[in-house]
Every structure is written in structure tokens, then in C-alpha cells.
Amino acid sequence: MNQALTPEAHSGCGAEKGLISVDEALQMIMDQTQSLGAETILLNQALHRYLAAPIHSAINLPLFSQSAVDGYAICANQEILPNTAFELIGEIRAGQPVELELKEGQALRIFTGAKIPAGTTTVARQEIIQLHPQHIVVVKNLALHSDIRDIGEEVSQGQLLASTGQQLSVGAIASLSMAGVKHVTVFRYPKIAVVITGDEVAETVDDLSSGKIFDANAPLIQAWFQSHRHSVDIFHVEDTHLAVTALFNQLKDQYDAVISTGGVSVGDYDFVRPAALKLGFQQIFWKVKQKPGKPMLFALFQREDQTRCILIGLPGNPAAVYMGMQIYVSTILAALQGQKKHLRWGSGAMQHDLKPDARERFLRMNAVFENGRLQLSSLDKQQSHMLSNLMHANCIVRVPAGEPIHAGQVLPALFIQN
Amino acid sequence: MNQALTPEAHSGCGAEKGLISVDEALQMIMDQTQSLGAETILLNQALHRYLAAPIHSAINLPLFSQSAVDGYAICANQEILPNTAFELIGEIRAGQPVELELKEGQALRIFTGAKIPAGTTTVARQEIIQLHPQHIVVVKNLALHSDIRDIGEEVSQGQLLASTGQQLSVGAIASLSMAGVKHVTVFRYPKIAVVITGDEVAETVDDLSSGKIFDANAPLIQAWFQSHRHSVDIFHVEDTHLAVTALFNQLKDQYDAVISTGGVSVGDYDFVRPAALKLGFQQIFWKVKQKPGKPMLFALFQREDQTRCILIGLPGNPAAVYMGMQIYVSTILAALQGQKKHLRWGSGAMQHDLKPDARERFLRMNAVFENGRLQLSSLDKQQSHMLSNLMHANCIVRVPAGEPIHAGQVLPALFIQN
Structure with a gap:
């Protein structure tokens, strides 16, 4: 597998032939990634998970006709004229059962959200009444059916609340809670392994003198998964064919997806692809016409039980790893959970010229809104071994x-959310 | 404290006098919220925390001059012409120490990121050489200093990497890791209590028949904190002055901030404000000219050691709680951690008219980019007891x-990120 000592091997490395486009790569990922099985979990554990089944409301919302204000439920068969008096017969708080029925000319103290009693024709907010010990006087005109929230006016029983593939946001969790949903059926979260290849990682400052560098890739990927509130298993492997093959052989049976960094080009120590192919992974694509991250492998291992292990081999340059996580791994994780329209690119206008490049670029930029328009300014230090401009970037722009x-x-821009 | 049985008490509830604006409320929060103390933690535990001290780089980046490609380090005192041969004297991989020095006419196999040996004047990428057992031939023109990443060209030793107040994103964590940062000094994360007031919460479907409702507020707040990867302690308290006072009395000594829902208006069962005032909380503001969430209390309790407990009393309507978390609690948490420019409003153009309202509104909308411009469309069912449109909203718009x-x-719009 050591290809470097022949002139032929060198010739393929920089050539642009055989590269696929970013859109083709993303489409292949979505086409080839099967969603995982479903599981039913508690709603309060389901934040950011993807629904594997639609949810229909079991109840009406509001559950019952209720007062929209603190005030008085009134029975009056027509619009109330100013200075009309009503007999005050009691009080109902939110959450209390109510048995009585209002009769013409009667009123009942009521609070926001409380179920209106039978016979209620309208509700007077407390600001428009005068209170007396045994009666109230409505001091302004009051139409029938004022300040009443009707049963089912927001959601009717049986109505679709959420569809398969929907990711559960904070607002979705709250909304489903209000409809009494306690459990949801979601796609299983993938079990993920991360493989960091390479011998050049310094642990201490003393290591630096020998040509090693501090590692950004493992902390980057770990933080990325932290931001997704998901754990991963991280493995470090030395740059030998034997070590990479042995590790992949173990991981392919145990994980839904393996993310590797480094060792994926055609260099003398690039063993990710040969190891994967030797183990029976099927290559879907290898090189993408993009910068950073041209040598990027996407491959599948089909297990005997027809389940799969996905391998995404990212190059070792940290900017390629960063874009790989934000663009590709993000897409893969969503696709494994049934959602194939994951990335939501906005768009903005470049504030300056950009030189052409033979490959599509993902540039780190600063985006500001100006009167409803998004304006994009590129940051310095975009090279694939540089990350420091991520301190200031708030979006990724496709050039x-x-x-x-x-x-x-105008170019597509993806806001960085983590 | 039961004020409802006098005509006077009713008169204040709906009046708009004494209300402050949203901007005034946010400014008061930022003025009155003191940042917490600092602590030093591992970088790999610091995602989304705020720096309490600037970080300067201890090293140059790159750490040493290195090859930008897989290829050959060469010593040639001038631009290389096509078909020039160089003696091949060995190989260096990334992370390996290098002792030797190249002399004129010599070349060394080298890989991306590997330290170039002394004497290197340029690097030839492997695509432009012919390899022979003892020598290489460069087949194309090659300028001096090609494909060399210079020491310090991204970051020089001592340079400011990150400033106080910066929130640590995934990219920031990766970037600091690359500079060898292992620990960071960040503001302490606040200890937070959530108090859900009210007796109307249904636990089961059977409870619903008695006028109770399913609770959205506790799940909403819990999910919101999950999305911020932070735990909170949630307390439920019944609507009595005694119970609310006893709970607040305990919490004021133990928490940096207390978030309550419900019981904050002037209704007969609204005990949050009277309880807080009785315990010695200082009211900073109470009502905000906004919808949803007009009755909103912001108060401070100063402890003997001069530390504070902040109380933010949100109304009980779930939409008011949602906006309260996204706008106000978000601002408070950032301010407690030294960051007073937290919310980043974009802007977009309304796609339709909106009727006027006496109060500023936070509306749930759907925003789409159209050729670099953000276009805003309001969703149905904006009332404060309704949440279901959060299934489809992707931004909050200030009207x-x-x-x-x-x-x-054009109106300000805040993308919903959780």
C-alpha cells in the first residue's frame, strides 16, 4: 500500500480529475445514508432529536373554554351596556373544578386560564368593573363572548402537531408538553467513533522541540459533539497500515459511523482509505472539489445483518476538519436520524472581491445585517492549517x-451556531 | 397582600402608566447585573463559557517553518529551472525531530506539516518531480520559498488570541487547543433556581376534567437549559403567600439567580412580587411595555457578603415564558458571565402588513433568505397562551x-438557535 516510491503514485495527488462537487458529495451522502431504527423516549429527554413518527394531538387546546383575563364570568343574553349590575355568586381559580351554572344576571370571579362555568356568555376584565360586596357593576360596553378562549381554538383533537423528521427544538418540547405528550418516538442517536491518525501530536511544551504540534482536531471534534449534547468515543492511532486496519476492523462492527481525521490522501503514510477498502468498505466518493478538504472519503461497510457502518475520512488539516464537521458530519448525523434537509443556507452579499479558485471554497466570514440585508466580509488566514479566525467568524460562506x-x-452563507 | 377585593386594586392592572420599554428593561438588567467571580477550568470543559481574562499565545503558529505539502525540501540558491536534479538524502515525517542540514543541490522527502530542515530554500510538491532511487528531478519552474509555511505566520508569540468576555465556540476551543492552551479562566456559571407557581398543573389525563392543564413552563425551561448544557433546580410552589415567601427566603441565600413563572401580576393569587419585596428584594422594574410578558419583575437581593441574588419573575403564560427565556434570561446569564452584548439581532423585511399595538411585540415568525435579504412572515396563533407555532418559527421579531x-x-429579528 506504500505508493509513494513510484512516479505514477505522485501523479494522481494534485490532479483535479475524478473530483466530485460539494453538491454531488452531499447528495451521495443523503442517498446512501439509511436512517437508524426508532426508539420511544421521554419527551423531556428528546431535545434536538428527530421524530420518527408524526404526533397528533390527543386533546383540544385550550382544553376547555376559559377566561383570557382576571375578571368576571357573566351570564347576559345580549351586549352589556355601561353601568349594568350583576349578582356576584362566587369565585373560580385556574385548576379548580367548576360545577355551578351561571344564570342570567349572575357573575362569578374568575382568573386567567380558569374554565368558564356553564351559562357564561362573556367575561368582563377586572379593569372595567366596580366591585361591591354582593354584586359587580360593568362600567363600559361589553360585547358577547369577550375575553373567552374557546376550546380547541389553537389545536383541535387529532390535529397533526409535528411530522416525521422534525427536529425537536426547545419550543417544540414546550408545545408538545402543553398538548400532554409525555413520550415521543425518535430515531436512535448514532453511536459514533472518532479516529485521530498521526504521530505528530505534542502533549507538553517539551514535545514541541521535536517537530510535534498541539492537536486541534480531537478537541475540535469533542467540542462539536458537546455542542450537540452527544458523547463520542475518541481513538488515537499511529500512522501504520497495521494499526489503522486493526482499529477499523474493530470499529466497523460496533459503530454506526466512524469519523477519521488525517491519513486520507495519497501520501506515503495515508492508510485510512487502503485500510477501509481492504476491510470491505465500499467507497462512495473519495475526493471533493472543495477547499479545504479535497481528500475526503465517504465509504460504507455493510454488515451481515444489513446494518451499516459509515466512514467519513476527513483530512488532517484542522480547517478541513472544522468544515467537515459543520457541513458533512452534520449532514450525516441528520440523515442517520431521518432528516435529509438539514443544512439551512442563507445568503448574503459580498462586501469585496474574491480571487477565483479552481475549487469551491468554504470561507470563514463575518456577516452583519444592514437594513434587512446580510453583508459578508471574508476574514484573513483562511489556509487549511489555520483556525485562529474562528474567534471572529460567525458564518461559513460557499464560494x-x-x-x-x-x-x-450574493453567496450562500451558513450561520455558525456552535 | 390580597388586593383584589377593593376597587382600587383593579384599576392598576391594565393601565399602561409606569411601564418601561424593552430597551430600558434590557439596559437596566445589564446595568444592575454584576458578573460573578472567575474560575480556571480545563479548556475541554469550557465550551460556551465566557472568558474572564484575555489569552495571549505562548507560542508561534506555525510553531516552526514547515512544509505545506507532501513533497521534497530542497536547497537551491535561486529559482529552479525545469529538469533540474537534486540528490535525495532522506525523509522527514510530521512530528519527527530533524537534525540534518540541507546543502546546495540536496533534497529530502518531506510531508505536510513536517518541520523543514535547516538549509531548505523551497519545497517541491510531489506532483512536479520525477523520483529516482538516489535523486529527484524537478520538472517545472519552482520559485524560492514555495510551499513553505513560515514560523509565526498565523500567530506570533505573545499575540492576543481572545479577549475577556468572549464566549468560547467550538472553533475557539479548537483554535486555543492548537496554540497549546490547556486551561482557561472563565466566569463562574451561575447557580440557578426555577420556581413554577400555580396549582393548575395536570399530571395525568384524569386531572384534566377538573380544569387543570398540562404544564409547558417547566419542560420549556428545562429544555432551554439543556440546550445551554446547564443544570437548574426546579421547584413547584402553590399559590399562597406563605409558600412563595418561604421558598424565596430559602433560595435567595443559595442561588445567583431565581427565575419564576406565574404569580407576578396584580391578581388575587399573585404572590411573587409581594413575597420578594417582603424579603428585602429591591425592585428594579416590574412591568414592561411588551407583548407577551407585560408583568415581568426584575429584582435584586443584596446579601451581607455583598453578593446578590437576582430574581426575574416571568408571567405564567407559556409564550411569555418562552420570550422571557430567549430575550431576558439569556441576557441575564450572559451578563452574570461578563458579557453585556449578548443578543445579536439581525433584521429582515416584513412580507405583509401588521396591525398596530400599544405595546412592543415579540412575534414568532418564519424567516427566509431571498437573494441576500431576509424576509419575515408572521405565523398564526401568537397569543400568549399558545405555543404550537414554535413548531414552525425560526425567528423572533421585535415589532x-x-x-x-x-x-x-425592516424589523429586528433574532434567529432561534435552540
């Missing part, structure tokens, strides 16, 4: 290959 | 008070 970009041109 | 809004008008 198409080939043509120079002129100020004012 | 100013007073005037009608016309299609095309």
Missing part, C-alpha cells in the same frame, strides 16, 4: 469554483 | 409599539 467573485455578488 | 407596520418595513 463557487472558477470565476472571480465581485463585490455585491 | 415596535404604536404604528402599523407596512409590508417591506
